[in-house]
Amino acid sequence: MAETRTMTPKERVLKLFAGEKVDRPPCFSGMGNATTDGLQRLGYKFAALHSNAKMMADVAAATYKLTGFECGVVPFDLCVEAEALGCEINVYAHLDDILYPTIKKKIIHNEEEMGISIPRDFTRRGRIPLVKEAIGLLKADIGNDVAVGTYVLGPFTLAGQIMELNDLLKLSFKKPEKVGNLLDILADAIVLCAREFEEAGADYITVREMGATSDVLSPRVFKNLILPYLKKIFSQLRTNTVLHICGKTNDIAPFMVESGASAISVDQKNDVAETRKKIDKALLFGNYDPYNVLVAGSEANVRQVIRKCLDDGVDAVWPGCDIWPTVPVENIKAMMDEVYNYRRPVPNKEEIKK
Amino acid sequence: MITDEKRQELLDRLRNSVIQYDEDGAKEASNEVVELGMDANDAIFNGLVSGMEEVGRLFEAQEYFVPELLMSADALYAGLDILKPHVKQLDLGVKGSVVIGTVEGDVHDIGKNIVKMMFDVAGFTVYDLGRDVPLDKFVEEQLKTDSDLVCLSAMMTTTMVGMKKVIDDLRAKNPNVKIMIGGAPVSSDIAGKWGADGYAKDANNALKDAINMVSSLKKMKEEAEARKKG
Numbered sequence: 001m002a003e004t005r006t007m008t009p010k011e012r013v014l015k016l017f018a019g020e021k022v023d024r025p026p027c028f029s030g031m032g033n034a035t036t037d038g039l040q041r042l043g044y045k046f047a048a049l050h051s052n053a054k055m056m057a058d059v060a061a062a063t064y065k066l067t068g069f070e071c072g073v074v075p076f077d078l079c080v081e082a083e084a085l086g087c088e089i090n091v092y093a094h095l096d097d098i099l100y101p102t103i104k105k106k107i108i109h110n111e112e113e114m115g116i117s118i119p120r121d122f123t124r125r126g127r128i129p130l131v132k133e134a135i136g137l138l139k140a141d142i143g144n145d146v147a148v149g150t151y152v153l154g155p156f157t158l159a160g161q162i163m164e165l166n167d168l169l170k171l172s173f174k175k176p177e178k179v180g181n182l183l184d185i186l187a188d189a190i191v192l193c194a195r196e197f198e199e200a201g202a203d204y205i206t207v208r209e210m211g212a213t214s215d216v217l218s219p220r221v222f223k224n225l226i227l228p229y230l231k232k233i234f235s236q237l238r239t240n241t242v243l244h245i246c247g248k249t250n251d252i253a254p255f256m257v258e259s260g261a262s263a264i265s266v267d268q269k270n271d272v273a274e275t276r277k278k279i280d281k282a283l284l285f286g287n288y289d290p291y292n293v294l295v296a297g298s299e300a301n302v303r304q305v306i307r308k309c310l311d312d313g314v315d316a317v318w319p320g321c322d323i324w325p326t327v328p329v330e331n332i333k334a335m336m337d338e339v340y341n342y343r344r345p346v347p348n349k350e351e352i353k354k
Numbered sequence: 355m356i357t358d359e360k361r362q363e364l365l366d367r368l369r370n371s372v373i374q375y376d377e378d379g380a381k382e383a384s385n386e387v388v389e390l391g392m393d394a395n396d397a398i399f400n401g402l403v404s405g406m407e408e409v410g411r412l413f414e415a416q417e418y419f420v421p422e423l424l425m426s427a428d429a430l431y432a433g434l435d436i437l438k439p440h441v442k443q444l445d446l447g448v449k450g451s452v453v454i455g456t457v458e459g460d461v462h463d464i465g466k467n468i469v470k471m472m473f474d475v476a477g478f479t480v481y482d483l484g485r486d487v488p489l490d491k492f493v494e495e496q497l498k499t500d501s502d503l504v505c506l507s508a509m510m511t512t513t514m515v516g517m518k519k520v521i522d523d524l525r526a527k528n529p530n531v532k533i534m535i536g537g538a539p540v541s542s543d544i545a546g547k548w549g550a551d552g553y554a555k556d557a558n559n560a561l562k563d564a565i566n567m568v569s570s571l572k573k574m575k576e577e578a579e580a581r582k583k584g
């Protein structure tokens with residue numbers, strides 16, 4: 001059955017962020033969702049998208065146009081801020097396979113080099129202007145129908161892009177003040193970058209702090225060392241914001257809410273029903289597995305997982321990470337259909353009495 | 355000869371230095387081992403490695419996280435550096451050399467580094483190619499070093515498929531080499547289908563497997579020693 005409601009996907013997302021009532025949870029994402037179907041129709045190579053604003057925007061819009069997925073999101077890689085800070089990146093232009101850009105040359109090589117400063121023309125460097133332009137193009141294309149989103153890295157994840165992650169992890173323990181100073185500088189850079197994206201008209205910005213997952217770092221270090229700088233970032237952004245962390249997040253979910261983000265986003269490793277109890281009414285987005293379910297799963301599997309997300313109480317159906325380009329369009333459609341037709345189970349009388 | 359008491363004290367200090375990621379402590383205890391002429395093999399396996407086994411357990415129990423693991427490894431390496439020159443040639447029956455790396459297009463190397471560390475501990479010669487390694491490089495390096503084992507890591511479904519190419523290529527050029535693969539999207543099914551010899555499921559299991567290797571090495575060593583004595 002097709003969608004029968006009258007709220008546009010954009011209104012729904014904006015109202016949700018504003019804390020107003022919505023007719024149903026939206027189904028969207030704050031992370032990349034390029035599809036090979038979109039790429040094929042447009043005749044673009046994945047490697048070419050990262051340095052061309054129009055191609056970037058076209059592919060982002062194609063996902064909505066092909067499947068009804070309720071957003072447009074640019075960019076697709078995690079190297080934008082690091083590149084503007086002086087790192088060299090690799091987009092694998094020589095390969096036809098879909099490979100995501102990586103950092104080829106870092107700018108901090110040892111502890112002594114951690115006292116970096118933000119280049120004066122930071123927001124005009126690297127691809128920050130290009131992503132800004134892509135946001136504008138995307139707004140012009142589908143911005144009346146759906147919310148347009150973008151993302152920046154969290155300070156710890158960005159630190160891991162510009163210096164050796166092993167060193168960063170060890171120093172978080174041995175010299176937390178030194179790491180704190182770096183995160184403080186990076187928080188400023190992230191705000192500068194996010195401001196540009198706000199100016200371009202982004203309806204919401206996701207801060208991706210996947211490097212600080214409890215798969216890698218203890219909740220204690222997260223709270224003491226990273227949370228303060230996330231707070232610093234969110235307190236300075238004006239648009240709607242989402243804090244995304246993948247992997248194990250059950251123990252840090254309350255801290256994620258404390259960061260001041262408008263909503264938090266978790267992946268399939270989070271027990272959402274449990275988290276809901278801990279964070280009360282805070283907006284919680286999640287938490288289907290974007291690869292094993294949406295790409296590799298059957299339609300029936302997709303439907304079942306999406307129903308479970310909704311039963312568990314997510315405020316928006318949203319993936320655990322970037323959606324993998326090889327995703328079958330049919331699976332996204334099945335997901336949308338499930339969201340359109342979902343009815344929350346009516347609680348039985350005893351539960352109402354409680 | 356040193357007393358049993360002194361030996362035990364040094365083993366405890368080595369072990370605890372690793373657990374408490376105390377590099378200086380590991381160095382001091384190791385230097386004392388050398389000065390007193392205590393058996394370096396004993397110090398490595400019953401001191402340092404025993405500490406690392408405990409660290410593995412703490413990691414599994416989520417009392418330790420990746421930074422603690424890396425710092426413990428540093429303490430262990432600090433001790434190893436001092437003790438290794440004093441190790442009498444081990445007759446383990448294992449040549450023990452391994453080529454390891456994360457495949458092209460993939461920068462996720464935290465897991466790979468942990469696996470690598472365990473091989474170092476086990477006394478393997480490790481050729482670490484790093485991350486984002488061009489696929490041909492694995493084959494090239496294996497042929498160049500004549501290593502027994504090639505370990506491939508991938509954390510993404512898109513880069514994981516590169517492993518198959520490496521496996522096919524290696525098999526064609528060198529049918530005897532052992533191949534082990536791992537990383538979050540990999541499964542034992544995939545390892546079987548693609549013809550890899552070994553696989554470790556997730557963070558905990560990889561660690562366990564690596565520790566098992568260390569333990570079996572230890573056992574082999576003990577057996578070899580028992581044979582010598584007997």
Ligand code: B12
Pocket residue numbers: 032076077078099100101102157160165210211213215216246247248267290291320321322420459460461462463464465466468469505506507508509510511512534535536537538539552553554555556557558559560561
């Ligand atoms: C940290 C992280 C990053 C860091 C990596 C830093 C680094 N130097 O490693 C950064 C921020 C750079 C990053 C980037 C990206 N990431 Co990332 N990242 C993660 C994260 C959060 C943790 C991975 C990790 O280190 N785990 C901890 C270690 C200890 O575990 P492990 O790696 O599994 O290793 C153990 C076992 O697997 C095993 N093992 C590993 N290798 C081997 C090898 C052998 C031989 C054996 C036997 C065993 C073995 O033993 C290890 C030790 O116990 C995961 C999500 C998650 N929670 O897993 C996503 C994740 C891997 N990333 C993902 C994605 C999508 C990306 C990006 C593409 C995002 C983007 N849009 O650009 C980029 C990729 C860039 C590139 N081309 O490589 C996805 C991959 C999806 C998929 N199924 O393919 C994941 C799964 C997130 C998700 N929930 O979907 N990421």
